[in-house]
Amino acid sequence: MSRRGRPITSPPRIVAIPAVIALLFLGLPIVGLLFRAPWSNLGAVLTSRTSLDALRLSLVTATAATMVAFVIGVPLAWMLARAQFPGRRLARALVTVPLVLPPVVGGIALLLAFGRRGIVGQYFESCCGVTLAFTAPGVVVAEAFVAMPFLIITVEGALRVLDARVEEAAATLGAGRLTIFRRVTLPLLAPALVAGGVLTFARALGEFGATITFAGNLPGVTQTLPLAVYVGLEGDPSEAVALSLILLAVSVGALVLLRDRWLRTGASA
Amino acid sequence: MAADGGVGMTRAMPVPSVPGGRAPAETFGLSGRIGVEREGFSLDVALDVEPGEVVGVLGPNGAGKSTLLRAICGLVPLTHGRIMLGDAVLDDPEADVMMPVNRRGIGVVFQEYRLFEHVSVLDNVAFGPRSSGSSRAAARLVAHPWLDRLGLADLAQRKPSQLSGGQAQRVALARALACNPMALLLDEPLAALDASTRLEVRSELRDHLRDFAGPTIVVTHDAIDALVLADRIVVIEDGLITQQGQALEVARRPATDYVARLLGLNLLRGHAIDGEVTVDGGGLLHVADRSVFGGVLVAIRPNAILLHADRPDGSARNVWTGTVDGIEVIGDRVRVTVVGPPTVMVDVTSGAIAELHLARGDRVWLSAKATELEVYRG
CATH class of the missing domain: 3.40.50.300 (P-loop containing nucleotide triphosphate hydrolases)
Structure with a gap:
């Protein structure tokens, strides 16, 4: 074996052994999923009532949670990145809490805040007749709680790196704050918005712990795909595997979208 | 947020000017x-x-x-x-x-x-x-x-x-x-x-x-x-x-060393009496303008000063001697720094450098016509 042409900065060959183990460790479960999938009656399983309901609910709630994240998360990211206000550091720390908090704990916390007896939820109940816990909107709340930080952190990071000097130039051309944000900042943020949005959607789609705690597991109402997979595992494992395939497909799709469209160009820009 | 400049609708925009030199209706200083x-x-x-x-x-x-x-x-x-x-x-x-x-x-x-x-x-x-x-x-x-x-x-x-x-x-x-x-x-x-x-x-x-x-x-x-x-x-x-x-x-007529350096001019400070300037730090220069008295600045272009191996006999009224301190090539010219007093930069051709065999530490003679010296109140 010739050693010629191998740059000195490349790792020694021995490193390949643990590296391959790591790759197998990450890859084999996926292979297992594909091998054991009930390919023959996949169609029947996937078009069953439970599966279709769960799939529809998952797509709708994950989309809604992502929209919620855009509507209130992007403004928060903008404030965190550019506004001076007391408690900004605390606010920034608060945003990261759902990322590290076990989702089940997040679900309990949501119950204590927005549940029927929660510190805020009781007023929703009494004044507007709105109940969040154990309802489909509750699923959206749970997913948004867990997933929104991905969008906020991605967008805030991009805003901080963004060259504010271009925005200054826009101001000298007669643009006010909102115009600058709409016509200069947002277009420049587009890669971060897409990346953050895809991450948020993927995370919301896979949400399990907070959802089952806060919204329960009612088929057709709050039973999302991950919950259906869990339930299926106890009853009909082949159904669980089939449903898992859907989640896998969506996740891989999100990853491909991120890598090819934005992550690479975003990193080099 | 209330202080937002808005979408700019409120700004009184003049009619877009036609490029081609037509000025806006009014101009202000x-x-x-x-x-x-x-x-x-x-x-x-x-x-x-x-x-x-x-x-x-x-x-x-x-x-x-x-x-x-x-x-x-x-x-x-x-x-x-x-x-x-x-x-x-x-x-x-x-x-x-x-x-x-x-x-x-x-x-x-x-x-x-x-x-x-x-x-x-x-x-x-x-x-x-x-x-x-x-x-x-x-x-x-x-x-x-x-x-x-x-x-x-x-x-x-x-x-x-x-x-x-x-x-x-x-x-x-x-x-x-x-x-x-x-x-x-x-x-x-x-x-x-x-x-x-x-x-x-x-x-x-x-x-x-x-x-x-x-x-x-x-x-x-x-x-x-x-x-x-x-x-x-x-x-x-x-x-x-x-x-x-x-x-x-x-x-x-640069007023500070910074401007003189930018322009590549020699700038000397001194005291003028009747056409003679006693340079701060040593040296006496003759200037053509006898009307300026007191604290003055003297600006001299580096190419207005001539470099000689021996004492020149020409008509130049300013003749002094100094030591070569630096030789720097600038485009097609060579800038020689000569420590006087007064200390000046002199621009010569590269041919002249070869002819004089100039090197750092050499003793040289300098000459400049009085009319080439710009003298003014500093």
Whole structure:
């Protein structure tokens, strides 16, 4: 074996052994999923009532949670990145809490805040007749709680790196704050918005712990795909595997979208 | 949020001017005293720029030139002083008045151009009109003549990343002019260009600035840029004006070592009595002008001084001797530093260097005609 042409900065060959183990460790479960999938009656399983309901609910709630994240998360990211206000550091720390908090704990916390007896939820109940816990909107709340930080952190990071000097130039051309944000900042943020949005959607789609705690597991109402997979595992494992395939497909799709469209160009820009 | 400048609908926009030299209906002078106090930095400069006048602000890095521009266009608030455009107050901290950047109507060409990378050249230039409320189509209609005027018509659909430095500079200028600004500020407009394009862009820029009817301020640390572009020059050092005057005047009679060095002139300080100047630090020089007395400055072009191996017998009234301290090649000339007194830089041809076998530490003779020495009150 010739050693010629191998740059000195490349790792020694021995490193390949643990590296391959790591790759197998990450890859084999996926292979297992594909091998054991009930390919023959996949169609029947996937078009069953439970599966279709769960799939529809998952797509709708994950989309809604992502929209919620855009509507209130992007403004928060903008404030965190550019506004001076007391408690900004605390606010920034608060945003990261759902990322590290076990989702089940997040679900309990949501119950204590927005549940029927929660510190805020009781007023929703009494004044507007709105109940969040154990309802489909509750699923959206749970997913948004867990997933929104991905969008906020991605967008805030991009805003901080963004060259504010271009925005200054826009101001000298007669643009006010909102115009600058709409016509200069947002277009420049587009890669971060897409990346953050895809991450948020993927995370919301896979949400399990907070959802089952806060919204329960009612088929057709709050039973999302991950919950259906869990339930299926106890009853009909082949159904669980089939449903898992859907989640896998969506996740891989999100990853491909991120890598090819934005992550690479975003990193080099 | 209430202080938001809005979408710009409220700003009284003049009718978009027709590029081709027609001035806005009215032009105003830019005047005031610009005071900015920051930790470890202070700027205090009084300026008065007439409509149509181009003032070059010259100064070393960190002198406060960019802060001056940022204060005038509203990106930095004044801590003291006042800025006026005609009768309108742009900034007056005492009266607690500060017109926001987007309402001032002051065009800025930034050093790094700061073009919008995500849109075409056309939409860069159309950005200002669009921000003031025009529809996309109407804004483009305003932008097109400016593209034509600055020779950018063929590049209209390009993205800024596909432009050369000189082209980007023209886009930045077109973008600022398309807003029909009341005044124009340029921050080191040529600094980002390489030497070959610089020459061409500089003369183009001079023509465009001449066509602009409002007051113009060009900030630069390059003496040639300032001399070519500006009618009047203001020199700022350490946040204060150290010299101002007509461009030619400043070029002939620099008041500080910084300006003299920029212009490549020898500047000596001394005391004049009846045509004789006793130079600070030693040496006596004869000058032609006998009318100046007292503390004076003497400016001598390096090529007005001759270098000799032996004592010259010519008619030059100033003859002295010194030691060669440095030899530096500048283009087709060689600049020799000779320690006197007085110590001067002398420009000679490379042939002369060979002929004299000059090396560091050599003893040489210097001569200069009295008429070549510019003497003035310092």
